[in-house]
Amino acid sequence: MINRTIEVGTGVHVKVPATTANLGPGFDTLGLALAYYDELDVTVREEPGVHVDVHGVGEGQVPTDERNLVVRAIKHAFDAYGIEMPGLDIVARNHIPHGRGMGSSGAAIVAGIMAAKGLLEGNVEMDAQAVLTLATQMEGHPDNVAPAIFGGLTIAWVTPEGPRSKKLIVHRGVSPVVFVPEHTMSTALARSLQPESVPHEDAIFNVSRSALLVAALIQSPELLLEATEDKLHQSYRASAMPETDQLIRALRDAGYAAVVSGAGPSILLLCDEPQQRLEATALVEREALTPWQSLMLAVDFKGATVVPHPVGVLA
Structure with a gap:
C-alpha cells in the first residue's frame, strides 16, 4: 500500500x-x-x-x-x-x-x-x-x-x-412520480423471491416490453402503459409487499404506467402528461391503507x- x-x-x-x-x-x-x-x-x-x-x-x-x-x-x-x-x-x-x-x-x-x-x-x-x-x-x-x-x-x-x-436522454414529456411508504423492503428478500427460471413466453414478453420501454421513454411517452408491463419479477415479489401490489393494480387499471421502484416497496409512476401526476396522487390517497409520500420529481x-x-x- x-x-x-x-x-x-x-x-x-x-x-x-x-x-x-x-x-x-x-x-x-x-x-x-x-x-x-x-x-x-x-x-x-x-x-x-x-x-x-x-x-x-x-x-x-x-x-x-x-x-x-x-x-x-x-x-x-x-x-x-x-x-x-x-x-x-x-x-x-x-x-x-x-x-x-x-x-x-x-x-x-x-x-x-x-x-x-x-x-x-x-x-x-x-x-x-x-x-x-x-x-x-x-x-x-x-x-x-x-x-x-x-x-x-x-x-x-x-x-x-x-x-x-x-x-x-429521456423525452421531455416524461414526468416521474415516486410514491414512498413508511415501511421498508429488503433487497435481499426481494431477490430471494425470484425463481431460478421463468417460462419461455414470459422471457419473450419482457424482451419485447423492454425494447418498447426504451422507445417510449426517449421518443413515444404515449406508449408507457404497455411498455411497463412485466412478467419476470414483480408478480413473484407481490406477496412480500401486498399494499404496493394493490396500489399498482389500481393505478394501472386507471391507465397509469405504475411499476415497483427498484426492489420496492416504493412505486414509480411514469406520466406522459403533468396532470396525470395530480390525478394519480389523489387515487393513491383514496386507495392506500397506510400513509404514502408523493414525490413529484424531474429526471x-x-x-x-x-x-x-x-x-x-x-x-
Missing part, C-alpha cells in the same frame, strides 16, 4: 441523484436518475481514522465510523489504486429514503467513489468507466449505480471485461458530480 500524502484540508463536495431501477420489464438492466439528492462533504484531516456526521435520512441510525457505506466505498477506491486512505471528516446530508427502492445504497457507494476520485485527482486519473467498475464491484450489479453516475436513462450490462452502460440528466473545496474550507 502506497502512503501518498494528500494535503490536510483538501476537500470535495459530492452530489448524487436517487435512482429507480427495472422500470417494469427492464429487470437488472434499465435505470433512471431522479432529481432527488444525497450530498457529501469530505475533508482530509491530520488525525488518522474517519468520522461521519450524518444529517437527514439515517441520522442516528447508520454507522459514523469505518463501517459506514460511504467510507467503505472511499476505501475501496483508494485500495484499488494501492494508496492508503487518509484520515477524513465527512458530512453527509441525506434525502434519499433507505430501503425504499430509490437506490440509497447505490448512491452511497457512488458518493464515496466520487469523493475518492476528487481527493485522488493529481495522483490518479479515475475516468467514468473506472467509477462504474468500482461501484459495480461493491453493489453487485450496475442497474442502480449507472444512472447515479451518468444521469438520465441508462442501459447497463456486464461483459467479461466488466460492467458497461449507455446513457440515453436528473447530469448524474453524480464532485467539485473541490478550497484547501481548509468546508462548504
Whole structure:
C-alpha cells in the first residue's frame, strides 16, 4: 500500500441523484436518475481514522465510523489504486429514503467513489468507466449505480471485461412520480423471491416490453402503459409487499404506467402528461391503507458530480 500524502484540508463536495431501477420489464438492466439528492462533504484531516456526521435520512441510525457505506466505498477506491486512505471528516446530508427502492445504497457507494476520485485527482486519473467498475464491484450489479453516475436513462450490462452502460436522454414529456411508504423492503428478500427460471413466453414478453420501454421513454411517452408491463419479477415479489401490489393494480387499471421502484416497496409512476401526476396522487390517497409520500420529481440528466473545496474550507 502506497502512503501518498494528500494535503490536510483538501476537500470535495459530492452530489448524487436517487435512482429507480427495472422500470417494469427492464429487470437488472434499465435505470433512471431522479432529481432527488444525497450530498457529501469530505475533508482530509491530520488525525488518522474517519468520522461521519450524518444529517437527514439515517441520522442516528447508520454507522459514523469505518463501517459506514460511504467510507467503505472511499476505501475501496483508494485500495484499488494501492494508496492508503487518509484520515477524513465527512458530512453527509441525506434525502434519499433507505430501503425504499430509490437506490440509497447505490448512491452511497457512488458518493464515496466520487469523493475518492476528487481527493485522488493529481495522483490518479479515475475516468467514468473506472467509477462504474468500482461501484459495480461493491453493489453487485450496475442497474442502480449507472444512472447515479451518468444521469438520465441508462442501459447497463456486464461483459467479461466488466460492467458497461449507455446513457440515453429521456423525452421531455416524461414526468416521474415516486410514491414512498413508511415501511421498508429488503433487497435481499426481494431477490430471494425470484425463481431460478421463468417460462419461455414470459422471457419473450419482457424482451419485447423492454425494447418498447426504451422507445417510449426517449421518443413515444404515449406508449408507457404497455411498455411497463412485466412478467419476470414483480408478480413473484407481490406477496412480500401486498399494499404496493394493490396500489399498482389500481393505478394501472386507471391507465397509469405504475411499476415497483427498484426492489420496492416504493412505486414509480411514469406520466406522459403533468396532470396525470395530480390525478394519480389523489387515487393513491383514496386507495392506500397506510400513509404514502408523493414525490413529484424531474429526471436528473447530469448524474453524480464532485467539485473541490478550497484547501481548509468546508462548504
